[in-house]
Amino acid sequence: MYGGGYIFDEPNGKQLREEQQHDDPEKLAVFEERIARGEKIEPGDWMPTEYRRQLIRLIEQHAHSEIIGALPEGTWITRAPGFKRKLALIAKVQDEIGHGQLLYNAAETLGKSREAMINDLLSGKSKYSNVFNYPAESWADVTVIGFLIDAAAIVNQVANAKGSYGPYCRALERICYEESFHLKQGHDALITLATGTPAQREMLQDALNRWWQPIMHFFGPPDKSSQHSEKLMQWKVKMASNDDMRNQFLDAYVPKLWELGLTLPDPNLKKNAATGRWEYTDPDWNEFFKVIGGDGPCNKERLNVRKWAEEHGRWVRKALMNPKEERALPVA
Numbered sequence: 099m100y101g102g103g104y105i106f107d108e109p110n111g112k113q114l115r116e117e118q119q120h121d122d123p124e125k126l127a128v129f130e131e132r133i134a135r136g137e138k139i140e141p142g143d144w145m146p147t148e149y150r151r152q153l154i155r156l157i158e159q160h161a162h163s164e165i166i167g168a169l170p171e172g173t174w175i176t177r178a179p180g181f182k183r184k185l186a187l188i189a190k191v192q193d194e195i196g197h198g199q200l201l202y203n204a205a206e207t208l209g210k211s212r213e214a215m216i217n218d219l220l221s222g223k224s225k226y227s228n229v230f231n232y233p234a235e236s237w238a239d240v241t242v243i244g245f246l247i248d249a250a251a252i253v254n255q256v257a258n259a260k261g262s263y264g265p266y267c268r269a270l271e272r273i274c275y276e277e278s279f280h281l282k283q284g285h286d287a288l289i290t291l292a293t294g295t296p297a298q299r300e301m302l303q304d305a306l307n308r309w310w311q312p313i314m315h316f317f318g319p320p321d322k323s324s325q326h327s328e329k330l331m332q333w334k335v336k337m338a339s340n341d342d343m344r345n346q347f348l349d350a351y352v353p354k355l356w357e358l359g360l361t362l363p364d365p366n367l368k369k370n371a372a373t374g375r376w377e378y379t380d381p382d383w384n385e386f387f388k389v390i391g392g393d394g395p396c397n398k399e400r401l402n403v404r405k406w407a408e409e410h411g412r413w414v415r416k417a418l419m420n421p422k423e424e425r426a427l428p429v430a
C-alpha cells in the first residue's frame with residue numbers, strides 16, 4: 099500500500115490502477131502546503147494520483163534513457179582510440195547502466211514493478227530520450243555524446259535533484275557526481291580532437307553538425323507546447339522549464355565550442371545581450387515527434403538489442419528467483 103491508495107500492476111504490467119479515484123481535497127491541500135514549504139515527499143506519504151502518475155512516467159522514461167543510452171557508446175568500447183579511452187568508456191557505460199538501476203528503484207517506490215516498466219519499454223509504450231535514436235558513426239560522435247549530451251543531462255539533473263520527490267532527488271544527486279566525471283572525459287576527448295590534425299577537427303565538426311538538432315530537442319518541446327511542465331513545476335518535480343534548461347545549456351556550452359573555433363549549424367544562434375536569452379532557429383519539431391514516436395533512425399535497432407538481452411537473460415532471472423528449479427545452465 100502506498101500512501102493512502104492501493105496501486106498495482108495489471109497482470110501483464112500494462113496498466114496502473116488505483117482504488118482511490120478522486121483525491122481528498124483536504125489531503126491535497128496539506129500535500130501542496132508541504133510542497134510549498136520545500137519538504138520532500140517520501141514513498142509512504144499521501145500524494146495525489148496525478149503526482150504519482152507523472153512521477154512514474156518521468157522517472158521511468160529517465161531510467162529507460164540510461165540503459166538505452168549506453169548502447170551507442172557501448173558499441174565503441176572496442177574501437178575507442180587507445181587503452182585509456184577504452185577503460186574510461188567501459189567505466190562510463192557501466193555507470194549509465196547503474197543510473198538505470200537507481201532510477202528503476204526510485205520508480206518502483208511509486209508502485210510500478212520493474213517488469214512492467216521493461217515490458218512497456220520493449221512494447222514501445224514508454225518513451226526514452228530522443229538523442230539515443232541516432233547512430234554513433236565515428237569516435238567524434240562518442241565525443242559529442244560524452245561532452246554535450248552528458249552536459250545537457252547534468253543541466254536537467256542538477257535542477258531536478260532539488261525537487262520534491264525524495265527517492266528521485268537522491269538518485270539524481272548520486273547520478274550527477276558520476277555524470278561530472280563523464281563530462282570531464284568528454285571534454286578531454288573534445289579538446290584532443292579539436293586541437294588535433296585537420297582530419298580530426300573535420301570529423302568533430304561533422305559530428306557536431308549532425309548532433310546539434312537532436313541536442314536542441316533533448317530539453318523537450320518549447321514551453322508553449324510542453325504538455326506536462328505547468329503541473330510538474332507547480333509540484334516541484336521539474337525545477338526549470340524546457341526553454342529555461344535549454345537556455346542554461348546554451349549559455350554554458352556554446353561559448354566553449356566557439357572558443358575552440360568550432361561552429362554550430364545555426365546561423366541565427368546568438369545571445370541577446372539585453373534579455374540574456376539565447377536566440378536560435380527553432381529546431382524541426384516534426385522530426386522530434388517522429389523520433390520519440392518510434393520512427394527515428396535507430397529506434398528499432400535499439401529496442402531489438404534490449405529485446406535480445408531480455409530474452410537471453412531470462413534464464414538468469416529465473417534461476418535467481420527460483421534457484422531450486424533452475425539449476426541447469428542452458429546449452430549454448
Ligand code: COA
Binds near residue numbers: 317
Ligand atoms: N526525448 C523523448 N521524449 C521527450 C523528450 C525527449 N528529449 N522531451 C520531451 N519528451 C516527451 C515527453 O516525455 C512527453 O511525452 P509523454 O506525454 O508521452 O510522456 C512529451 O514529449 C511532451 O513533453 P513535455 O510535456 O515537455 O514533457 P516533460 O514535462 O516530461 O519534460 C523532460 C521533458 C525530458 C524535460 C522531462 O521528462 C525530464 O526532465 N525527464 C527526466 C530527465 C531525462 O529523462 N533525461 C534523459 C536522459 S539523461
